Amino acid sequence: MAPTSRFRAFTGLALAGTLAFSLVACSSGSDEPAASGDDGGELTTVGFVAVGPEGGWRTANEQNIQDAFSKENGFDLKYAPSSNGDQNSQITAFTSFIDEGVDAILLSATEATGWEDVLERAQEAEIPVVLLDRGIEPNDESLYTSRIAPDNVGISASAAEWANEQFPDGANYVVLEGPPGLSVVNDRNKGWDEAVADNLTKLESQSANWSTEEAKSVFETMLKANGNDIQLVFAQNDEMGLGAALAVEEAGLIPGTDVKIITIDGTQAALEALAAGRLSFVAEYNPLFGDDAIEVVNAALAGEDVESSIVVPSTTFDSPEAATAALPDRQY
């Protein structure tokens, strides 16, 4: 027995050694073309680890980034959308960008946690990483160059302040959240909870996965569970707010009168609904920050210091008139 097991151990070691050797060979082999690519092209190669189709806001944001990082502006953008919001597919895209040796990586993470390992790898490869929109948790600023995003906490706080003004005598409200665990969801909850007045009673908070269909079904049940005694909905994106509006109409109530709905994002569909009085307050979450991203990437590649957090300014719409005025030149 003893010699065979020793033999097995030996072959195992030998196999592992060969494997390691071939891996080294592989990686050194792939380094060379990447390096020569850097010398030859004048274009800056940027990998964009994106979320992909999710809703009107995301489409506008990713289109804006792709338009900004154009060939005319001196960039070769490699767009890698996730497969249906799966974080694994994002990590795979991220590592393959590192292996390719791109000059910089833009990342819109579908989930906040679990990015430490790949970010460290990018750091070792000296590739600057710029976070777009969504942050990471724990928020270790040494792992990335900069984060460009509108201020989620501030935006939902402004929504809460509007609610406080509308209901000085108090009201019952519910929250429709995005999928749990996202930094957006945490930030939007935080801003709202900090700013909302004490006499507004939170009945419950439920995830509707950013989806109109789910939000409609969830809010329909919430109305039943609370005997229609809900005056306010805080929907964390436009799609869910529109779903809640459908549920309100279905229950024979009037959105805007019986139930006021607040949404965040400010897509065209939401502004149309606000203009028609179906939504009551829309806080914009400005998706157009491609030019800011270019500045940051250029500064980082030139070795300049970049601020670790850059806030994109956003506005709010609190009346049908404001929405009607903004609609004609809405880009998303």
Next chain:
Amino acid sequence: MSTPVSRPSAAIRVISGLFHQPYVWAIVALLLLLVVNLTKNPAYLGVSVNAATGNLSGNVIDILRASAPIMMIAVGMTLVIATRGIDLSVGSVMAVAGAVSMEFMRNTGTGSFGTAAVAVLLALGISALLGTLNGILVSIVGLQPFITTLVMMLAGRGLAKVITSGQNTSATNEPFRWIANGTILGFPVVFVIAVLIVAVLAALVRRTALGLMIESIGINPKAARMAGIRPVGILISVYIVSAVLAGVAGIFSTASVMTVEVAKTGMTAEMDAILAVVIGGTSLAGGKFSLTGSIIGALLIATLDKTIVYMSIPSSATPAFKAVVIVIICLLQSPRVRSMFNRRRTRVITARKETVPA
């Protein structure tokens, strides 16, 4: 004298017959969920007429409406599973059907009945096409159903994104919206349509030899072929039926909000369908199937989804909970686990026998 005696015995026979059905535990679970809801609000089961809309309104009505799409995919899945196959592409087919109909209605622009009818036909047509592909790959080419439909699941979602160019697409069309939100005699249209479709399908499968043929392919394909059953045609039609029903489910769920969300419509619907089938007592190993069981399974899932929100339980845990239920039911169905239980029971009995004389 004879009638009062025979009446209770007939009732007992019905009840004891029910207890021998594989889906008896699903009924028990369904009742339990309703009781849980009743503890929160004794008026949970109440149905009233909504003064503003004139429709019946109540939690039960909501459950019936929510169960309709699940029922559609579950019934299709039952037939596929009975042939020892599986159809993982139902969720993606839902998205494709929704995408096609929404895109068509958005571009034609007229809110007429004709537009809605064409949109429905287009959606069902493309679903049937995808189902035919599945069926051909499984029956003629001989690929494994799991792989075939997994590929179709990915391809279908991609196709939906191509059709809508990756956008969530909305349209306005009153007749189409009515399918999901309207009522017939107070009942939700979706539920009525779903029941009608299931009734027709059940008659087709159970009043003819078709059901037996499907079961025989699932139990022993070789023996079935030797008995003169041609599996190719039956397999292809089973996958077509599953895909068309998924198309109907896609129409139901997009019509309810008049928007197709390409990354979300029908997401993890295959999970719900498989869950409904196994809860209904159809074995994943193929063979005997129960349409009634799958319908009860679909009702159970819809009730579970609604209960979780009604009881204010965070809904993020729902998928994990469903997965656990599937695993437990599959374990109970597996022959090895069953024989383990039987062995223990017989050992207890023999042990008792030994102790009695002593």
